[in-house]
Amino acid sequence: MNKLTRRLSAIAELIEPCAVFADVGCDHGYMSLYVLEHWKANRVLCIDISLKCLEKTIKLLKRNQVDDQAIFYNCDGLKAVRQKPDEVLIAGMGGTEIINILYEYSKTHDLDSIETLIIQPMRDTYAVRKWLNSNGFFIVVDHVIKDGKIYHLIKAKRGRQKLTEFQLTFGVVEASYYTRDYLEWLREYEKKCLRILENASQVLAVNQSVRGKLNQIQKQIKTVEEKIC
Ligand SMILES: C[S@@+](CC[C@H](N)C(=O)[O-])C[C@H]1O[C@@H](n2cnc3c(N)ncnc32)[C@H](O)[C@@H]1O
Numbered sequence: 001m002n003k004l005t006r007r008l009s010a011i012a013e014l015i016e017p018c019a020v021f022a023d024v025g026c027d028h029g030y031m032s033l034y035v036l037e038h039w040k041a042n043r044v045l046c047i048d049i050s051l052k053c054l055e056k057t058i059k060l061l062k063r064n065q066v067d068d069q070a071i072f073y074n075c076d077g078l079k080a081v082r083q084k085p086d087e088v089l090i091a092g093m094g095g096t097e098i099i100n101i102l103y104e105y106s107k108t109h110d111l112d113s114i115e116t117l118i119i120q121p122m123r124d125t126y127a128v129r130k131w132l133n134s135n136g137f138f139i140v141v142d143h144v145i146k147d148g149k150i151y152h153l154i155k156a157k158r159g160r161q162k163l164t165e166f167q168l169t170f171g172v173v174e175a176s177y178y179t180r181d182y183l184e185w186l187r188e189y190e191k192k193c194l195r196i197l198e199n200a201s202q203v204l205a206v207n208q209s210v211r212g213k214l215n216q217i218q219k220q221i222k223t224v225e226e227k228i229c
Pocket of ligand 1: 024025027047048049050053057075076077078090091092093101125135
């Protein structure tokens with residue numbers, strides 16, 4: 001059994017038992033292996049657009065003798081999969097790329113067949129939340145984990161939810177996920193806003209919008225500090 005990094009362990013914690021699990025962008029194969037070794041799914045669809053990356057997963061699952069429960073796809077997103085996954089993991093890609101994979105899938109499949117979606121976008125988390133919110137997904141977990149860099153982890157299920165601008169920007173983070181990592185990310189965001197304000201002091205529209213965000217973020221920092229410090 002491979003020792004998972006902090007980021008991959010946090011993803012693993014979000015995985016629920018299911019029938020068919022899809023690991024889109026499986027690369028090293030650690031998550032596919034985790035799912036099979038922990039009996040989280042009967043079948044794992046290991047998908048990667050890069051053959052070289054997919055081969056790493058194939059090798060790892062073979063070495064651990066769980067490859068007979070996996071189906072390997074060298075393809076773009078879920079385009080070539082024949083079995084409908086009920087749980088989908090897309091981690092380590094840009095938000096726009098993730099949205100595109102889900103959008104392409106929705107053209108030929110009912111998104112209702114996906115019960116659980118676990119996403120770890122490298123950027124564009126606002127766009128990801130907005131897409132989920134507009135396409136019948138309900139965010140059940142949204143938190144931040146530091147593993148060298150800061151990562152956002154989102155788990156969603158089918159259902160309705162009306163997200164506010166604040167939630168789209170700062171996450172649907174519940175008090176139970178007010179952590180030092182989340183606080184660090186908020187502080188980084190605060191610094192970014194302050195830098196923009198310094199450089200764009202002449203542009204009124206930018207100023208107003210960034211000031212609004214800064215206000216919100218400083219309130220959230222205070223709330224989180226009160227809870228954890
Ligand atoms: C940075 S790695 C992340 C690996 C793993 N999911 C993780 O979170 O550690 C991104 C992987 O996604 C694959 N990838 C990128 N775009 C893809 C797409 N459209 N469809 C399938 N795989 C893709 C890449 O080839 C690469 O192996």
